[in-house]
Amino acid sequence: MSKKLFLLDAMALIYRAYYALIRSPRITSKGKNTNAQFGFTNTLYDLINKEKPTHLAVCFDTHAPTERHTDFSEYKANRQEAPEDLLESIPDIQRIIKGFNIPCVELDGYEADDVIGTLAWQAADAGYEVYMVTPDKDYGQLLIHPNVFIYKPPYMGNKEEILDAQKVCDKWGISRVQQVVDILGLMGDAVDNIPGIAGVGEKTAAKLLKEYDTLENVLANAASIKGSLGEKIRNGIEAATISKKLATIITDVPVQFHEEDFKLKEWNRPELEESFTELEFKSLGKRILGDSFNAFQTAPQGVQTDLFGNVVDTLQNTVKKAPAAAAEDDSEVTGLSADKNIHNTPHQYELVETDEQIIGLVKQLLSEPEICFDTETNNLDANDCELVGMSFSCKPGVAYYIPCPASQDRTKAILQLLSPLFNKTDVLWIGQNVKYDMLVLKWYNVELKGNIYDTMLAHYVVEPEGRRSMDLLSAQYLQYEPVHIEELIGKKGKSQGNMRDVPVEKVKEYAAEDADITLQLKHALHPQLKLKAVDDVFSKVENPLVKVLTDMEFEGVRVDINFLQEYSRELEKDAAACESRVYEQAGVKFNLASPKQLGEVLFEKLQLDPKAKKTKTGQYATGEDVLMKLSNNNPIVEDILTFRELTKLKSTYVDALPQMINRKTGRVHTSYAQAVAVTGRLSSNNPNLQNIPIRTDRGREIRKAFVPRDAEHLLISADYSQIELRIVAAISGDPNMCEAFKLGKDIHTATAAKVYGIAEEEVTKEQRYKAKSVNFGIIYGQGAFGLADNLGISRTEAKTIIDNYKKEFSGINKYMDDMINFAKEHGYVQTLMGRKRWLKDINSANFTVRGFAERNAINSPIQGTAADMIKMAMIRIHEAMKKENLRSRMILQVHDELVFDVHQSELDTLKPLILENMKIALPLPNEVPVEAELGSGINWLEAH
DNA sequence: ATATTCACG
DNA sequence: ACGTACGTGAATATG
Known part of the structure; x- marks a missing residue:
């Protein structure tokens, strides 16, 4: 054998x-x-x-x-x-x-x-x-x-x-x-x-x-x-x-x-039995060990340990011995060798516990113009956690840690002692991702009155594409490896520990070091802001926005669970109907949610397309664009697409949103990521409230579930009109496009008139639709191929349209060339506020790679300027609402839209306040006007 | 973890 | 011959 x-x-x-x-x-x-x-x-x-x-x-x-x-x-x-x-x-x-x-x-x-x-x-x-x-x-x-x-x-x-x-x-x-x-x-x-x-x-x-x-x-x-x-x-x-x-x-x-x-x-059957019993492998255990195996028997005791290693020993050190028992001891966190971490730089970290000590610290800190601080909590969700401690540092190597015990009364008393600091207006609070700490404190009714300096945001404007965890920043800028949080509470996962259960002495070292390092990071990053000329966007946009976002996240939004539950049942029913129709038409039952199985059914069993597109892993592509092109409106395609739509709506929104409701507030609190999107936009997660459906009828329904806090309130939605196109017009200075906006024309109709060389009154729906597609395509650097694909027209027609466009709007054509050339020369492009994006591939010899960078050179200043503008508007509106002491709240941002939960008595005050501030937040060059529209209603759909 | 698909601006 | 419109987050399948 x-x-x-x-x-x-x-x-x-x-x-x-x-x-x-x-x-x-x-x-x-x-x-x-x-x-x-x-x-x-x-x-x-x-x-x-x-x-x-x-x-x-x-x-x-x-x-x-x-x-x-x-x-x-x-x-x-x-x-x-x-x-x-x-x-x-x-x-x-x-x-x-x-x-x-x-x-x-x-x-x-x-x-x-x-x-x-x-x-x-x-x-x-x-x-x-x-x-x-x-x-x-x-x-x-x-x-x-x-x-x-x-x-x-x-x-x-x-x-x-x-x-x-x-x-x-x-x-x-x-x-x-x-x-x-x-x-x-x-x-x-x-x-x-x-x-x-x-x-x-x-x-x-x-x-x-x-x-x-x-x-x-x-x-x-x-x-x-x-x-x-x-x-x-x-x-x-x-x-x-x-x-x-x-x-x-x-x-x-x-x-x-x-x-x-x-x-x-021969197998070591007792050993396998014990393992399988412990792991509760019932059928698998029987399959391997035979019917005599019963997963619920008591594990046999005292297995001979010498059975483990006898094969191993002949291989000397190359073979690892099996552990004597399943890892029960969790005294050490697995996966990290503690001795590898280098955090023994000379430092002075002090525990500050008693009233007397805290008062002494406050007195000392009150004379400091800049204080670096950090909070420790018992949960990562800032909207659902308790304060475990706070650390402060004003001098590299020196930091203080105030533990907050489980007693919330004592924690509140500690915060009371610290209130002179929090209420001080002429102080700069330095921190890494300060929004988190401010949100935690806000739940204790504490607000920082001073200004914010967030090192995460400093790094964001200096290096928008980089990653910026504390550990990475510390390694990159300070050549220093701090204590990892995993050493205290373990890795992420269900058994992750809790800062509350870690001995105070250990937390002190970790927490104080965080404040210490963050302060040092500030000193290391600060010169970079001036050096790269991004200090304006940092100090005028990003830092002031922190307080705005903190308040928005704190407020959250009310969601109508009953509505969603009912809608879920409806979607379930309709999706199931689609599903069975698909199986009937296909003649087989399979998992419709599996693209792989669907591809095989459509392209092998049903032979719907002899030259079906494949994905890079060799499976059949079944995306919407592919399915839409399938042979003459096969009804199975419609059912598949509807099934996809309904299950998407159900799983991503209708069923997910109720689970995200905060138990204390009964509201959904999204989290805005301020340092993720390279162009300067915000992103939203847990849940993402920036991609709530609107394009289809059944998707749009979901917006009815977003409602005001009570019967005395309404939702207001205010959005910029054609903001990105206005920005292109303004920064390119193209006369035709600027003129169209100044005269308040419908921009797509005006575009169509120019491109087709006809009067605006003669523009057909079809022509306007095509012009609209070109207008948006231009923002992204689209070519003839993309436009043709998008509109389902020939590449020749697409090319004619684009050529005409470039001729009629020559300023925009020049803008695109200018951006690419600027990037080639300087290595970056920038927004009106001076936010930069570096494009390392702009001179790449590779067509594809360079093309990507070139499109970024065109798109980033536009998308980024729009982001700058709405951020400035948010800061202004937030400030004005605070000054007027309004009870209404800004609750959501969706790139060019702001949503407010408004007390009806304040509607008339608020409407002009919002619109005016949106319009003047960032004036555009070449006198291009900025317009915004506003609506109100008893839900988000109605407000839109 | 990777691949695919799809929601938004 | 290749790839072809920017920026996100989230759900699903996968043995």
């Missing part, structure tokens, strides 16, 4: 199993998520059963950095932290593997693919047929030995797949598997953050290798490669060299394949 060795890439399989099951999670009676354990065990067992390996080993990655990480800091730097449930599953899985009497192999400094590659070749040399079980395409490079294969386990509805060298070569379009690393070196790999050559993708890489055979030879001949491709390659020599090295799997890892170790042996 031939010897078949299977080597499993454990982490890759665990990830897949975990996420494949996440929608119907397996939770034990103790509340433990066992997705990964279940999925992995299932895969392992099926593999053993079906493929009948004679030998098997499971390979893990370790936390230790590898040479790839030390050589190239960006390697896998884009990876998110694994979820806690997943990390906690690893000891269980290793224990199950031991139960099957299968060795786990891992080695510090090497990744699983290195270990697997090395073992695979050794075993193949020894006459084995070797299957590397992994979804990872990089393994293709290892198929040099004719007896080594890749075994892709079933996933996404695909069957398992065995890849040999030929299949891998066909897949990539190469002639030898050795070229897999050359391909990866040229094209990079987004998953692992391997750069490759900018602008070289899979196709180009394959073409180059066809001609030059190896990456080295491509680079050696770079000088003779013509055109932009040659330039790209010449610019990417270093990146390609690094990338190839990163993608190359190491095959001389110090591990030794021993036949005996990897041989499948």
